[in-house]
Amino acid sequence: MNLQSVKQRFGIIGNSPALENALSTAVRVAPTDLTVLITGQSGVGKEVFSKIIHSLSSRKHNKIIPVNCGAIPPGTINSELFGHEKGAFTGATSDRKGYFETLNGGTIFLDEIGEMPLDTQSFLLRVLESGEYLKVGSSAVQKTDIRVVAATNAALLDKINKGKFREDLYYRLNTVPIKVPSLSERPEDIYLLFRKFASDFADKYRSETVRLDQEAQAMLENYKWPGNIRELKNIAEQVSVLAKNRLVSGTDLLEFIPNATHRNLPMLAADAKAETENLKEREILYKLLFEMKNDLNDLKSLVFELITKNNLDMPDMQKLSRITQISEQQQPIHSSGYSEYDDRQAYQRTNPNASQPIILDPSSGYNNTIEVQETLSLEDMEKDMIQKALSKHKGKRKDAAYELGISERTLYRKIKNYGLKE
Numbered sequence: 001m002n003l004q005s006v007k008q009r010f011g012i013i014g015n016s017p018a019l020e021n022a023l024s025t026a027v028r029v030a031p032t033d034l035t036v037l038i039t040g041q042s043g044v045g046k047e048v049f050s051k052i053i054h055s056l057s058s059r060k061h062n063k064i065i066p067v068n069c070g071a072i073p074p075g076t077i078n079s080e081l082f083g084h085e086k087g088a089f090t091g092a093t094s095d096r097k098g099y100f101e102t103l104n105g106g107t108i109f110l111d112e113i114g115e116m117p118l119d120t121q122s123f124l125l126r127v128l129e130s131g132e133y134l135k136v137g138s139s140a141v142q143k144t145d146i147r148v149v150a151a152t153n154a155a156l157l158d159k160i161n162k163g164k165f166r167e168d169l170y171y172r173l174n175t176v177p178i179k180v181p182s183l184s185e186r187p188e189d190i191y192l193l194f195r196k197f198a199s200d201f202a203d204k205y206r207s208e209t210v211r212l213d214q215e216a217q218a219m220l221e222n223y224k225w226p227g228n229i230r231e232l233k234n235i236a237e238q239v240s241v242l243a244k245n246r247l248v249s250g251t252d253l254l255e256f257i258p259n260a261t262h263r264n265l266p267m268l269a270a271d272a273k274a275e276t277e278n279l280k281e282r283e284i285l286y287k288l289l290f291e292m293k294n295d296l297n298d299l300k301s302l303v304f305e306l307i308t309k310n311n312l313d314m315p316d317m318q319k320l321s322r323i324t325q326i327s328e329q330q331q332p333i334h335s336s337g338y339s340e341y342d343d344r345q346a347y348q349r350t351n352p353n354a355s356q357p358i359i360l361d362p363s364s365g366y367n368n369t370i371e372v373q374e375t376l377s378l379e380d381m382e383k384d385m386i387q388k389a390l391s392k393h394k395g396k397r398k399d400a401a402y403e404l405g406i407s408e409r410t411l412y413r414k415i416k417n418y419g420l421k422e
Contacts, residue, residue: 003027010052012045013196014189018181022049029176030056035128037113037173038151040180043228046151049178050109053149062106065099070115077120079136088137100133100144107147113173114154114165124148125169148173183225183232190220193229197236208246210239215250219260281382284404288381383418386411390420 003023006012012023029036030053038046047066054064072080079088083098099108110116116124127133128148132141150173159165183190194212202209212220225231238256239248254260386404393399401411414420 006052006056010048012048013193014186015192016181016186016189018179018185019189022178022180023052025176025178026052027056029053029178031058033057033147035147035173035175036149036178037176038149038178038180040151040153041182041226041228042153043230044180044182045229046153046180047109047111049180050107050149050151054107054109054147057107057147059105059107059147063103064107064109065103066109066111067099068111069120070112074117074120077117078123081120082123082133082135082142084136085138088135092137098135100127100146101142103146104144105146107149110148110150112152112154113150114152114156114159118164118166121166121169125166125172128169128172183228187221190225190232191217193232194220194236197233198240201237201240205241207240210243210246210248212248212253213250216248216253219250219253219257223257223260281406281410284382284385284406285378288378288385291385292381382414383420386414386418387420390415 003020006023006027007014012019026036026049036050036053038049040046050066051064054060067080069077078084079092079096079098081098081100083096083101084092086092086095110124123133127144127146131143131145133144134141156165156170160167160170183193191212198210201207227234235256239253242256243252245252386400389400389403390397393403397411397415398408401408404411
């Protein structure tokens with residue numbers, strides 16, 4: 001049977017290579033009795049693949065039953081799957097047949113296999129290896145001929161590392177893996193699916209089929225669809241019923257998908273780590289800037305206090321303003337009683353990135369000219385802050401890193417780069 005006829009028979013919409021690869025694998029494995037493990041996000045249609053495998057197999061005339069392992073309480077799942085004897089536990093008033101007995105010759109679809117309890121996993125492993133099982137409360141070995149198709153949206157290898165899933169069972173189930181792609185992995189199929197759903201809902205509610213303009217189509221294809229086909233179908237139904245216009249624009253679509261314009265792009269682990277380090281470094285710089293601001297405020301207060309206590313005259317602000325203005329225009333001042341300006345111009349020409357010095361005019365009443373050159377280099381400020389933190393905590397990098405708000409590893413790297421002494 002070719003893929004196109006399989007799509008028509010089971011109502012599968014889409015032409016993406018990832019989808020067709022999954023379908024091709026399902027069609028090829030169906031005639032065998034091999035165990036199949038279907039993986040994929042929630043809502044991608046894993047159960048449909050189990051029906052395809054069963055319907056194209058020699059067991060198609062027998063039953064297939066889906067069992068959600070995550071929906072059955074741990075205390076009763078063994079009884080549901082394998083059955084129990086009368087009196088096996090409180091409430092067992094009679095014998096009960098399990099699915100592995102009633103489905104003999106058929107197929108069982110174990111959905112959310114990652115949620116199966118560990119003791120049940122050991123019983124299932126025995127069934128897969130020998131076809132044998134024990135009823136709860138019985139010592140008589142039972143035989144069954146049943147095909148197992150399992151599915152999960154969880155990372156089973158992670159569960160194995162955490163001791164929550166048996167490694168031997170994983171490799172026994174994973175005889176033939178099938179990866180069902182998510183909608184974000186097949187964007188070319190999204191609008192096709194929407195049109196199919198919209199047409200079905202138009203027939204159901206006896207209304208005109210809604211259509212999307214180009215902007216709305218682009219929004220559908222760029223949206224991440226965390227709920228996959230299930231979410232897309234719900235949106236198609238909402239739009240079909242609630243949309244004011246039959247031609248839906250991008251603005252109209254935002255009423256139903258508020259996050260449609262958000263791009264949830266993945267970030268590589270290395271990039272994420274680098275971004276975290278950059279954020280921590282920026283925090284240090286912000287701390288330095290705030291401390292500089294506080295120091296400047298303290299300096300202002302000190303200068304004001306000195307001027308007040310010593311009955312000094314305030315400098316002529318108009319004259320200082322003229323000096324600053326001329327400095328910005330880079331025009332030299334020729335004054336017989338003032339030579340410091342020429343020195344400042346020479347310094348700025350050789351050091352264009354240097355900060356503006358603070359100069360007090362002698363004519364304002366001050367006997368001495370004071371020049372303050374303070375570096376504004378972020379690297380120097382960061383270096384100074386790290387040195388202060390190390391001195392405060394007597395060279396203990398862990399405490400200094402905590403004080404600075406960065407990791408000890410980042411602090412060690414900066415100490416090495418700056419050549420600081422601990």
